[in-house]
Amino acid sequence: WHACAGGMVQMPPARSRVYYFPQGHAEHANGGGGSAAAELAAAVGPRPLPALVLCCVAGVRFLADPETDEVFAKIRLVPVGPGEAGFREPEGLGGDPAEARDKLASFAKTLTQSDANNGGGFSVPRYCAETIFPKLDYRADPPVQTVLAKDVHGEVWKFRHIYRGTPRRHLLTTGWSTFVNQKKLVAGDSIVFLRTEHGELCVGIRRAKRVTCGGMERTRRTR
Template sequence: MASEMEEVAEKCLDSELWHACAGSMVQIPAVNSKVYYFPQGHAEHTCTDVDFSALPRIPAMILCRVDTVKFLADPKTDEIYAKIRLIPVLNNEHDFEDDTFFGSSVVETTEKPISFAKTLTQSDANNGGGFSVPRYCAETIFPTLDLSADPPVQTVMAKDVHGEIWPFRHIFRGTPKRHLLTSGWSTFVNKKKLVAGDSIVFLREESGALCVGIRRVKRGGIGGQETQSGWNLIAGNYGGSYAYLKEDEKSSSNGNLNSSGGRFRDKGKVSPESVVRASYFASTGQPFEIVYYPRASTPEFCVRASSVNAAMSVQWCLGMRFKMAFETEDPSRISWFMGSISTVQVADPVRWPHSPWRLLQVTWDEPDLLQNVKHVNPWLVELVSNMPVIHLSPPRKRLCLPQEHTGSQACSIWRSFIGFPT
């Protein structure tokens, strides 16, 4: 009986609908792809401190092969998440793909289904009202509405992530005329407990069937002003969805973060015990499973191996100019923000002395918008210029290599610095 309940609870979603709900920039590693698992980043997913003291010293990053991926959704809240089973890679095991990823980094061989997301207004979320459908969504995703009818009206049937069918009355009316969902919408709002700021996602499958999903607004203090402003950090060319948590205002004067990247006011969906267990299995070469919530405002901690390797080959120096992509509340809009590297320093030299996690402390050209984004992972930035600005202090010799070093020498010295095999 218990196994049957678990099977029902873990009913896998269609990957296309899952990604539509997650956001266009979320990447999930494909089966047999190579990733680095970061226990330090996994700990941040708990939104609390994780005690690793019972474990022997574990590596800061562990090369793994993706064994299985399950796309899932919470049966009560519809929040999507993924279960990923990882197998640590042995030294002689390198005969599998390196760069295959679901998501934006994949070279698409088939046409992606059409989807559209809208952030709910107060009027949309009023359980006694209707939903104002953007014209693009009504004309490209919904079934064709006969505008010659009086009034133009139809019933659309939308399937949610659990397979339940929701009927909505779609009408074109008003002055000026607009598309609305009326009957059925308030029932959906009440059942799904939607509030203003949540997003509704509509997707049309290749078969023509209409699907509906939800993206919950990131509430509370996890993201601080960053979350409240509606900006969510995503990856640049080095891949991976990324959102930064507000750093501990009471951290030590040298700016170092604690073992979980800072203290957090809200409890995460991942338990500290599961992180310790996964870290132990990973460090001892045993298969393990992790759970990842792409909308949880925490960094991606299973990162494409080639992205990390590329970032680690760079001679990171103070004053380097970079850009990073940001996603707004409108998932179709991507903005790039510029900044400079102000410090190159291991975030937690006590627990993770050789970790590149949050290695770069940055200064933004527009600090008011990004005041809580202070430490970033090297694989998430795209260099604009590797020449430091003149007025900054000279870089440290161990991190910024002299001009006579070749690219391969730079990579070797950098990897040696962070404890990565050359």
Template sequence: MLTFMELAGPTEGDGGGSVDSQLWAACAGSMSSVPPVGAAVYYFPQGHAEQASAAVDLSSARVPPLVPCRVVAVRFMADAESDEVFAKIRLVPLRPGDAVVDVGEAAAAEARREEENSRPRPTSFAKTLTQSDANNGGGFSVPRFCAETIFPELDYSSEPPVQSVCAKDVHGVEWTFRHIYRGTPRRHLLTTGWSPFVNKKQLTAGDSIVFMRDEGGNIHVGLRRAKRGFCSIGGDDESLSSIPGWDQYRGLMRRNATATATGGRTPPKGKVPPENVLTAATRATTGQPFEVLYYPRASTPEFCVRAAAVRTAMAVQWCPGMRFKMAFETEDSSRISWFMGTVAGVQASDPVRWPQSPWRLLQVHLHGTNMRQPQLDHDRVVEFLINWPPRR
């Protein structure tokens, strides 16, 4: 389990308490990860800037394309208004000559990974809200899997079977819902208590709700906000729309198409204040400890990447025509699909300001989910390398 190591002084800008790491992971999605304390990572200022809420000019700071760092603190948090989860990560740049390897907890975690994987994990379930679910005054239609594996067992001898379900949100606030099994055909519903939850959280159709049952049997509830604007793009192959993960891929195409129109720089749509990015990049450049905020649902690659993954990716002699595979997650994180791809070009995404940067180095084409293709040249590509092609 990831931990937060208290430093000598308080972290800047703390706006709330920490979130249970398991609930945080359930809300972030199965493909999101945060490097643990002691991990060696490479910090990519370009990637950090992509999570900013406004354009960030890093030219005056002479910021290098990547900075080797050590993770010294991790805190899992959630936005006080939207419940969107994010992580506050404190990093210390490594000095020239320092080994860029994991130490402490991170190194030990690698050694006992097999043991950790064998332990039972909390059960979680996510559902994308329908218009009916999100209607004020309505109820929530509970999928059978969620009702039977996460909620307490109903007494089906009662007529109708009904119970109260208590769940704590990411801020520790407890919500009580009336869980009933009724209708023709019968189905599980949350009724009383659901409307106040919808109103307080300002839920709309397309948002996702996450229920998790921890090892002690306690139930938690979290949210994933819909990624607005991930609608159809002219020229998309409609035959691919049913593929799990295609909406995620299509959204990346839309984002990068706009980036192409703005000179290769992705327009800021994130939540991180631009001054935070500039401060972090400047301090990283001068070898001073710094903090970053990472939003796992921001549709941008992780910008603090494990050093081993970067070394592996950069050891490959990338060239046009190479084949690879890449995973995409459905919007509700219920499934992961692997897409086949081919490298179309290898060049810096911003050759003027970042000519030596590996960030979004590869231009690629994806070909769908057919795994019966010739042998891959590279088993899996790291996302920070990908410069998604615009869709026309």
């Protein structure tokens, strides 16, 4: 999940303390306020809408959109009572999520027009092929293997990984065009390959952000 979300995304661990901004949440949830802000104001009654609320993170669910594979999270917050505001959890509780992520080998590549061409293949960077993928037998002519990668929904994708060409390079051929079509990938999207601590290969997607300008859709990468 974190590999697909990107290095700039940090999620608070359970039982940590965070500030909840009601008005900001209402604006994001409804594109500028509207009914979400009205419902929030109705919930607090005649009292002024608080600028921020100290909360405890009761739980975090890491999810992915079934249509786009875009990852997102649901965070359950519980307001901290006045008598608990000064309470602090013991340091190191639950471990450091960032430290755990560093132990996993992952690689991301922004797709070129050639990569996203559903009739072609995917050019695999050498680091990814040699560090993330299963070991290739270079004694074969040509070196080739079948690579199995699981996506965020648990579906397994089969690719043909071959080392060929002049100069030689790593390619995903058979299976790649099916993956591009099924996931509706375009140039500017990013593909993420991850090898878990148990050696399992996983594949994920980071979508390029589409923005509309003058009635035309353009692609802009998000960080």
